[in-house]
Amino acid sequence: MSLLFLSFLLLLLLGTEVGFAMVIAAWLGIEFKTDRFVDLVMLPTSMLSGVGFYAFVQITLFILAGEIMNRGGITRRLIDFAGVWVGRGPGSLGQVSVGANVMMAGISGSAVADATAIGKAMIPQMRDKGYPVAYSGAAIAAGALIGPIIPPSIPMVVYAQMANTSVAKMFMSGLLPGLLLAIGFMAICALIGRARRFPAGPKVDWRTRLRVSADAIWALLLPVIILLGIRMGLMTDTEISSVAVVYALIVSMVVYRSLKLRELPAILASAGRSSAVILFLLAAAAPFSWLVAESQIADRLVDLIHVISTNPLVVLILINVFLLLVGLILEPLPAMIIFLPALLPVGLDLGIDPVHFGCVVVINLMIGLITPPVGLLLFVVAGIGKIPFMAVCREILPFLGWSLAVLLLVIVFPSLALWLTWGI
Template sequence: MIMLLVLSVAFLVLALLAVPVAVALGLSALLVIAIWGMPGFILAQKMVNGIDSFPLLAVPFFILAAAVMNSGGITTRVVDLFSSMLGRIRGSSGVVNVGTNVFLAGISGSSVADASASGALLIPEMRKDGYSGGFAAALTAGAAVIGPIIPPSIPLVIYGVIAQVSITKLFVGAYIPGILIALALIAYVTSYARRHQLPARGRPSWGVIGRQFKGSAWALSMPLLLVVGAKGGLFTVTELGAVLVLYAIFIGWVIHREFSWRQLPELLTDAGLQTANIMLVVAVSSFIAYLVVVHGIPADIQSLLHNADLSPWEFLLLVNVVFLVAGMFLDSTPATIILVPIFLPAAKSFGVDPTHFGLVIVLNLMVGLIHPPLGLNLLITQSIAKVPMREVIWASLPVVAIILAVLLIITFVPQTVLWLPGVMGL
């Protein structure tokens, strides 16, 4: 436990000095090595072992697929379709915002990427509809949380690798929680629009909607690849990522004719840089997870929890608190890699299904993206909306409350996660 305290203090000090997460974790690990006299080669060995995983190859594919989709004009077509279909609803751009984030969630697996893409497209449109800049930014930040829930999901891939749980089962189990968040946000935004008497734009003719649907049909069919691949066992998660990239290139180049091969080197470079950043954090965090296990901290925590005579529900409530706090200061990747080995053995001893546990953890950590001090989604959408941060934070409070309510539902009603994988025989 002393090692964990030294590690935590060192990391917090470096984080407060604005040292990048991967560097702060690495320096903290080196400090532990120096104090406890461990061989230095162990750090390099465990870092390499941490990223030597076939399922992690899915990460660059998901990132590249999202980039190709955006460069091929696919996202814009889907937004136009949603806007036309929902034009008769008051303040329809808010509902379109949520729907677009659900669509983007089926491509990128990254909340930050979805906040950037949907924010640039829809925050200006929401302001034209009469929404305040703070509300538009807060809703976009909250809706982007759906990104890592509805598959493909980079955080779920990382959890699956660490916990040795079927990633396909995690992906299928995530659909209902993701849809619950979307429906709750849609109910909130429509209520807000009625309360503030926001105007309706009007819906174009069915002929126009039909042409827009025809142009978007290929893109809208992408989530079917996930469902068919999972049920039919056609692809592993990594192979699915590669198929998504090829499918996105096909749509953008052959169907829409907006994707150019000249764009590919830049897209590959950006995807490579994003992947390198994620993998560096994974590598360093893997060493810290090794330290945690070697020092027997999971066993100590498990013993402590059982001595406290907690019920499974009390344990899950405690886990929620721990991961909500962790999400306030840590990105989801290091938090997952470091904390899951500590709490997963205890979760199993309490009879908690690892798939259910994974969704609870990931959603907890995503909440940290929409409230201070981390609040990365809020920072992105606030910069797009160009309004004071205090306005965005104030407007985000109901959004955070909605997502926390959904979190409590999936925490204490495990079938919201486990029912669909059971139906599909996973």
């Protein structure tokens, strides 16, 4: 087992892609497994089984819905809507970025997709208005963090499958924490805007607000349909993702008429590439996580934690400290698939609600996306805006502090995650 982790970490340090590093490390772990013989056919077999879950269809469909939105003008209308309604004070464009990300989060479920879509639209605009470009990137990265927390959420689909719990409950568990994050980020933008005397937004009359809102109403209805479908049980999880795709197509092609039929092949190809990356990570992590489970790490971890404490709150905090360290190295999905088989039994053994546990894990690992020095969202916005990476890292610190505060609140007060799941 030490060979498995050592080879994995060495490959990461050498710059190997995470998916390939897990496959090679799993191959070495199987090849040199000493306690019993394992046929190497286990490697491709477990990789196939790792993506053989019907629930994962949602991942591809939500990514496709997000691609259609970006190409069909829906994203631009959401940004315009946030622009006319969100604060007019100094630093208001930072608040617009966060607000637009919240509305995008109700559709795509992908932090990277949200950061890319909002970043391409907002960073040039904020630069032209005199905002420091590093701050602009940090505000957009922080807002994009909310994407996989507010439903729908790709990481929560994966967790629900691994924990054998309800996808609908997982989706609803992230709504209040996501809104808490958004409120805090907007407050930070307002405070920084006043302190640094950023330019204020122009005054917008009510006629303009109503016109922009009327133009955006079809775009705004999609997250409402998704939330109502989940909360009221009107559709299954997979049906909701299918409805999101069909609705985005109809609105983009028929209502807004900003998407042409000839553009669909490119959209499908782009969504296919994005889906392939995620599904390959899930497939690559399957043999790796099987070896972790085979080594009985979960039993050893339960025994070790029982020695330290049997208080569920203390244990949950210890697990979160561990996951925050993991998030410095690994992206959320590989981290979940590698370590959850060992951590889930610990939570269950201490009576921690699996939905609460999952919400905490997802928030924790999403924080890793904005944690220097390896935060993926920081690299995304730095690349989009051609911003020095370390400058973005400095500007992200206030947003990172609030993210950790929300994580602690959800740990201490489980009702923040569980209140909206009652009755589902």
